[in-house]
Amino acid sequence: MNPKPIFYLFALLFFTQITIAQITVDDPEIKKMVTEIKADNLEATVKKLVSFGTRHTLSDTKSNSRGIGAAQRWVKLEFEKYALASNGRLTTTMDFFDVKADGKRIAKDSQLANVMATLKGTDPADDRVLIVSGHIDSRVTDVMDAKADSPGANDDGSGVAAMMELSKIMSKRAFPYTIIFVAVTGEEQGLYGAKHLAEVAKQEKWNIVAMLNNDMIGNSLSSGTNLRDNTKFRVFSEATPYLETEDEAKMRKLTNRDNDSPSRLLARYIKTVTEQYVEQLEVNLVYRNDRFLRGGDHTPFSQNGFTAVRFCEMNENFDHQHQDLRTENAIKYGDLPEFMDFEYLRKITASNLVTLANLAWAPKSPTNVVIEVKDLTNFSTLAWKPANDKKVHGYQILIRETSDANWQKSVFLTDTRATIPYSKDNFLFAVQAVDELGHASLPIFPIPVR
Template sequence: MLDKQDMKSIIVSLLAMTALFLAGCGMLEEPERAPLPTPVPTARPFAEGLTPLPDLVTNPVSDVVPTVDPIVQLLIDRVSQQQLMGYIQTLEGFGTRNAFSDTESENFGIGAARQWLLDEFGRVGNGRLQVSFQEFPLYYNGLYAEQKNVVAVLPGQAENAGVVIIMAHYDNRPPEVTDGESKATGANDNGSGTALLLETARLLSSHEWNQTVIFLATSAEEQGTFGARHFAQNAFLDNMNIKAVINYDSVGGRPDIPRSIRLFAPDLAFSPSGQLARYYEYVGGLYVPDFGVNVIDALDREGRWGDQREFINIGLPAVRLTESIEDPDLINSLRDTWDNIDYDYLQKVVQLNVAVVANIAGAPAQPQAPVVQETEALGTYQLSWPVDQSSLGYAISFRPIDTPAHGAFHLVKTNQAGNVALTGWDPTVNYVVSLAALDENGRLSYFSPEMIVGPDALVLNP
């Protein structure tokens, strides 16, 4: 048994050993630490990024209105029936443009047709068009053929320019969809749409525009919109900033049909394609009032298809335009020849297209969607949005959701824009709100993304 003296000696020894151990640890070198980089700020504090709203303006009044731009009108007046006829005669002269036809001949088959298209876009492009082939494979019913879309790009001059696509398929077919040897004239279907592309490119290439315009001539539409699908999917993967896609198919007309054109857009009341349809109808009526646009709430004609569906399938705004009444006996028939086209009718369709595309491409950029709030005053909404100081004013669309077309716009000058209150609305009605910018020539930009306000807004907005 240990006495007190022995216990004290043991404790002293343990303390000495502990001190020695700690001293030894202290003599070990501290491992070298990697230098830490100085943090770099990646964003300003939230409060610093806020822009104070301008003073609230209630029910503004403005004399800045959408109007006919003399520059665009001059282009419209220069649409040439002779050019259109020449384009269609040349396309018909290739004998066939079937996706499975000859690709080596210089004057027969789809190979000759697409090479001519490439060269013709280059010729009419005034040195501004960037023209190229976009190749893709076509596998259909056990057959294979290499295909080429023809793509002509008119670059926009604005920073972060949006893209407007004008589209038509240049291929055609006889009654048998894979018959690449039999004659197939395809003047109206779709030499007319292809001629529209070329004539619009000729005219728009005489100027520079804010937004980019792409003239897209697709192949293999007759087998199932393969060319449009290839372009749309690649554009989606490339994050192309597409604002609108307009497809023209069989737009040549005949002397005995109504002087109007059908425009197909699905989910017309509230969808990206419906918004494009509204814009087209409004601007078309402003510039070509004697040629109506008959807007139809559908993807296409019943049981039929067109290239626009490939863009709609990936969520982009796209519409199809086609003549007011079709003749079923002409479809894929040898009777579909250049001399059965009504060139006065086709000229009007091209004028519509020039008006719409020149406004989207030439006006200020598409505004951001406004922030819309109900106020304490019943039937009053407050709209706020970033103002583009290069614009002269804004047009605000405030339409009941069951009214597919734009009504009268609420107009505001730029110096009063950005914080506006509109009164007198029915608090029991759901409204669709969007706005567009106006420039000094009266050109109307593409409208901001639509949004719903009203009692069911939380349910109806996506």
């Protein structure tokens, strides 16, 4: 008797059982946190940031009412208020650093600062770190004009307001590992604040799981085309990692994982949890590091080998971006709060929250994830070492066709090995660990073994 038909029948029955067992779970605490994000609070924060007149990187640092220094000190004071509800776990600092004149956008040697709030993880054995950022500096048409009014409401008061709202809400909860909320500076002059922080993280060997950069997330009306849409936003992620080694490049080419860099896997994760928890919001995955020939504060993190992405509105309005305040031909130019959509900003802030919370409560990822290639078969066998984490309830195998941008199916199981009726010739896979509330680790792409 040929044993193969019996094996295939068993595999199909096994697959059916684990598919039926698959359940999508909503964590009620995450849903509650989403309801705590208020559009009115975000609007008030943006207007307060605008009230400082200009937040140009090289503007006044001594005044208590105008310039980037006053704005940074206000953000730090707000962090200190949030810390009161954190049982001592949220701490804040101004991280000062020096930059040299570069003959381009830094006119003279200057001291800059990032404003940081660190929510310490509750598990001393867990060194994982999440970072969420927005840039506090602003600009007008002339990037070197440090004196003109530069409201920077959307670019990037929106990202700073979102980051601050997240820190206020999340600092009331306990997470096993650390979350850093940061208002970086010097973005418009050359990503200086992000470069400094990324280099510190690399030197000190921070175990950064994900870096979320929020830059222009509060405008829903495009210039020129007049498209209005507050139901979609973009997440940008790199294709080939900047620091890919020769061996990693060889494996990428061998397995055709050109669309599955760590940042791409993070971007798909963001799409999955956002569309699970946030109503009327769809994530548009843009498969490039940033807009065409442009960059943002996630870029230095990518360049230093970290997994980083950018959140950005779906349609940019260039009448209100990098513009002097003026009216020409009945068009009002300038980055002012009146042109923002604060309900849209609330939803994108919620996307950040559900991503951070799911990751911060998730078990560690499985390790040594492999796909067996010793036999020619229309089934695929995946195996992995269990995650070293007592919170693990089981594992999900994620499945998609090679031509599809997003995961199409997932299979839940409690074992660390599975044979599924999907051919590795036609499908791509990844494996993630999950707990009982559905918090999932970032997926791990398998490598082939014989």
